[in-house]
Amino acid sequence: MENTMFNRSHHTSGPTSQFKFELLKQITNNFSEDRIIGSGAYGVVYKGVLDNGENIAVKKLINRPLDHDSEKQFHNECINLMRVHHPNIVRLVGYCDETRRRCIEHDGIYVFAEENERALCFEFLEGGSLDKHVSDEPCRLDWDTCYNIIKGVCHGLNHLHNGYKDSIFHFDLKPANILLDNTMIPKIGDFGLSRLFSTTGTCTTTTPLGTIGYTPQEYVDKQEISPKFDVFSLGGVILHIMAGRKHYYDHVDTPSKIIELVCEIWGKRLHATIWSHASKEVKTCIEIALRCVKSDRHERPTISMIVNDLNRNDIAKFPLTYEWRV
Template sequence: MEDDLHDASVMPRDLTFHFLQHITKKFSNDRIIGHGGYGVVYKGVLDNGREIAVKKLYPKHPEIDDDKQFKNECINLMRVQHQNVVRLLGYCHEISHKIWPYDGKYVLAEVEERALCFEFLPGASLDKHLSDESSGLGWHARYKIIKGISEGLHYLHNGSKDPIYHLDLKPANILLDKSMMAKIGDFGLSRLVDSTKTITTKDIRGTPGYMPPEYIDRYKITAKFDVFSLGVIIIQIMAGREGYSRCGDMSSQEFINLVHHDWLKTRLTTMSSRTTHEVKICIKIALRCVEADRVKRPTIAEIIDELNKIDTVNRSLIDQVTYSRSKQEFD
């Protein structure tokens, strides 16, 4: 079974709570690697030494339908398999009855345990890598993360007949592997939708700062919800944690010039003219994504087209350099 957990061709497994206790040392505090809105994430170590992430959901809240979050994340992730989406390895939903002391008596109480198991990603979440300083991740790593998130979102929106809207994209829900490849995680608020419809919800659930105005003001959900969140994330990747609030105080062109100037100032000795062009393109994409009018925002497919043009230009330049060097060696 342990080998099956890491086999991409095998469907996520139904796991026992006893097994999860075993691999997490009974969910000990020293195995905690993160906290989410709906549970605590632990590192699980299998008997063969491989590692997985185990998200143990919080006990049910009487006023919140948190079973919906569990079902959303489990069922929606069952449908997806993409290098930029965190892979679901298994799940656990067990109900047992135990005798507990209560008010001087013993009572039979129902105990419900819910957990989800994912591939373990040693790079932690993106929010751990963001800062307000221009130092830290270089442009190549940042661009790779931007492209990876965009590819994952493109797959969710267009990879099957029924799109999946994530609805809670933020740096804490973007996980990184050892090579800094970005993977979208935490699908607790995600929805499988009919792409022809605009959804109207009854309440606001999500993370302030990443929700578009039409959702906050009119409870409207479309594919442009995730695009808005992506724009905020790209701005933070390029201009630090406070980047989005800074861009609200100036025109688009002023912000583009500011971020471009910051990158030139700190990376002058290492940034090529091609890189500065890439920086400008990504800032422009991000600013279009956070337009207040959702109609003006690009689709994720249009964003991928623009990023692919950057890659095409880069491949062409690399081919030219390779050809030039080969020609010099031949001559």
């Protein structure tokens, strides 16, 4: 059975445009507060409306003189997203990178100084972020929606790790960076910390990465990074969807208890006839998540192994449909 989340009609990849800063001011009503739809450490996101009526999300980076981290974030996100085209990864519509000279007063004299204006423009996703559906309790969305979100994020991450000669590691996968369209199809966003690597090995970094709760122990202790960094983060996302933060942190050292609790929670939510086929999906997903957050990175699966597990689960569910498609 073909899932609609992988239908190309949901993801059109056109050319990436270079926008003038003055145009971005116009379409966001001069970056007015009532157009703000999100914010972070490096910028504020505004809703913009193009002349053709298309809504876009405009991420205006905070302009700090000599802020090399902000510049690096901009380049990482822009360059990495320009090469990625996948239905479960947010689409980059365009960018703005302008340097202007302004005459300002400094220590009693007038001097010319450079001012950088940088922005990234993305497809506008009406569903907002997954973060608003995740709390101390399990996600309140219905199971089919949760399952499709989990699968979509896994397929998007698999494309980043294995879709190109040089793997793209996200390094900040969390519910706030998973966006949803109006049909609840998930798209991985915010690539400011992403990196390109041509190796599957491990290296160390002094650059701050990730978010507390979604970063693996080897990075916390020794600043080691590898593909298993993103896998750990994925496990945290799945666990927080299925179990909620409270159940996860209360029973993080007893995986069997988490499996039991999750099956009990979703079993009570679903009608008996639905639970009869959904129970395998629930158990498969929670077991995958618990493998992802293993403290020893060597015991975590690769993202391709995770996708294979999910595909096998769907083939078992719809054997005749998959046989016909082959």
